[in-house]
Structures are given as C-alpha cells and as structure tokens.
Amino acid sequence: MDDFDMLNAPAAGNGVGSEEDPAAAFLAQQESEIAGIENDEGFSILDSGEVPSSLGDSNGESNGPSDAYAAISNADRLQAEPESLRKWREEQRERLELLDANSRTQESEWKEKAKVELEEWHARQNEQLEKTKTNNRAAEEAMISDLDENNPGTEWERVARLCDFNPKSSKQAKDVSRMRSVLISLKQSPLVR
Structure with a gap:
C-alpha cells in the first residue's frame, strides 16, 4: 500500500485511528478564511477578545500561529484587506453610478435629437411628396x-x-441614347409611306 492510498483508506485497521485528515483540516481552514475575506466579514478578535477556532489550536495541532498575539496580528492583517476591498467597491460603485447617470442623460439627449431629426425628415418627405403630386397632376393635365x-x-x-x-437631366438608370438618336433621325427625315 503506498502513501496516497493510506489517506483515502478507511480509518479502521490501518493504524491511523479516528483522527481527522490533516490535509482536509488545512483545506477547510483555508476555505473558511477565504470565505471570510470574500464576504467582508473579517475576524472580530479585537471586539470580543476571543481567538477564532480556525486560528487557535485544533485537536492539539496548529497550522497557524501558536500564541494569541500572533493570532491577533494575523487576524488584523486579514481584516485590513477586506477594508481596502470594501473601500474599492464603494469607489467602484460610485464610479459606476456616475457613468450610468451620464449614460442615461446622453441616451435621453440622443433620443430627443433623433426625435427632432425624424420629425424634420417627415416634414421634408411630406413636402417633397406634395411637390411630386402637384407636378404629376400638372403633367397629367397637360398630357390629357x-x-x-x-x-x-x-x-x-x-x-x-x-x-x-x-442626357444630363435624365433620371433613368438605363442608357436611352440609342432610342433618342433613332427618334431624332426619324423626326428629321420621316418615313415615307
């Protein structure tokens, strides 16, 4: 049986007894400390005067500092980091609120500007449509x-x-120069029947 099998094997019969796995205890301690930092809870050693169990002795073994003063200084260092993170989050939140407010005002300005431009475009379009209708009616009356x-x-x-x-005022996309030349030549020398 190699060393790694011993860590995963059941406690009975291998001489380990009912002790907790040291690696698992260390990982659990680190996870609880990280969770405290991420949640901005910190450790309240100075307020209550007690050392948290994660920093003190656990089952006679100690992964952290052995005396209370070292535990308090370690907790103070851990507590100072969440304070700076908290300040950064507040500053970041204020910056984001300012950017959001600027974005909302700019968006409302753009909407107002677009609304005015759209109204102007509709007015120009209606004016052009009325001119076209008038010209078409006049052309139709002249043709009749x-x-x-x-x-x-x-x-x-x-x-x-x-x-x-x-040829310059032609609004057609197709080339009608050949048709134009045929009509001009027919006008100048009509066909004789």
Whole structure:
C-alpha cells in the first residue's frame, strides 16, 4: 500500500485511528478564511477578545500561529484587506453610478435629437411628396389636353414632349441614347409611306 492510498483508506485497521485528515483540516481552514475575506466579514478578535477556532489550536495541532498575539496580528492583517476591498467597491460603485447617470442623460439627449431629426425628415418627405403630386397632376393635365387636340402632322412634337432628350437631366438608370438618336433621325427625315 503506498502513501496516497493510506489517506483515502478507511480509518479502521490501518493504524491511523479516528483522527481527522490533516490535509482536509488545512483545506477547510483555508476555505473558511477565504470565505471570510470574500464576504467582508473579517475576524472580530479585537471586539470580543476571543481567538477564532480556525486560528487557535485544533485537536492539539496548529497550522497557524501558536500564541494569541500572533493570532491577533494575523487576524488584523486579514481584516485590513477586506477594508481596502470594501473601500474599492464603494469607489467602484460610485464610479459606476456616475457613468450610468451620464449614460442615461446622453441616451435621453440622443433620443430627443433623433426625435427632432425624424420629425424634420417627415416634414421634408411630406413636402417633397406634395411637390411630386402637384407636378404629376400638372403633367397629367397637360398630357390629357394634348391628347384631345389631335392635329395631323404634330405627332413628332407630341413624341418629343413625352421624351426627355437632355442626357444630363435624365433620371433613368438605363442608357436611352440609342432610342433618342433613332427618334431624332426619324423626326428629321420621316418615313415615307
């Protein structure tokens, strides 16, 4: 049986007896001390005058200081660390609250600015829509009046009015230059029937 099997074996029959495992006791002590630091509880040795059992003798064995003064100084050192952590947490909480407040004010400013810009955009869009409607109605009325006057020989003038022959003002995405050139050539020399 090697040394590691002895730690995991049952207590009966191996000569260890009913003693507690020293490694487990040490780990339990360290975990309780770390839990005290993480919870900011610390050790209240100076308030009550008693030494905690985790710092004193346990079952005749001592993993920590042997006299009470050393235990108190050790506890004071452990208690000073949570105080600094507590101060840091308070400062961090204040900084985060300040950042949150700034973030909320900036967000509300952005929302107000976006609301104003959206209203302006809607106003511009409605204005543009009204202009387009007016232009389309006027163009429709002009086209209807042109259709009513059906004079022979004015066909090409009516076609020329419907086509935009200015290449720079064309709003179309397709190239219509060939169609434009065909219409111009037909206007200049009409087909003879």
